[in-house]
Amino acid sequence: MTSQQNIPPTILRRRQVEARTGLCRSSIYARLTPNAKRPGDFDPSFPRPIYIGAKAVGWLETEIDAWLTAQIAKCRNG
Numbered sequence: 546m547t548s549q550q551n552i553p554p555t556i557l558r559r560r561q562v563e564a565r566t567g568l569c570r571s572s573i574y575a576r577l578t579p580n581a582k583r584p585g586d587f588d589p590s591f592p593r594p595i596y597i598g599a600k601a602v603g604w605l606e607t608e609i610d611a612w613l614t615a616q617i618a619k620c621r622n623g
Contacts, residue, residue: 556603
C-alpha cells in the first residue's frame with residue numbers, strides 16, 4: 546500500500562492560490578471564463594474551483610501544482 550491513499554485532498558482558498566501562482570484575484574477569475582474584453586486571459590487549462598459552502602470556493606492543491614508544472618514546462622520547452 547502507498548501512503549498517498551490515506552492523505553486527504555488539500556483545498557486552497559483564493560488567497561493561497563494567489564500566493565502560489567502570483568496571480569491577483571481578477572486574473573484568476575479571468576482565466577476561468579471567456580470574456581470578449583479580456584480574450585487573452587481565458588485559460589481552459591486553469592483548474593476550476595470547487596464549492597465548499599454557500600459562498601465559499603477553493604481549489605485542489607494537486608490541480609494548482611499540476612497547472613504550475615505545466616506552465617513551467619510550456620515556458621521551458623517553447
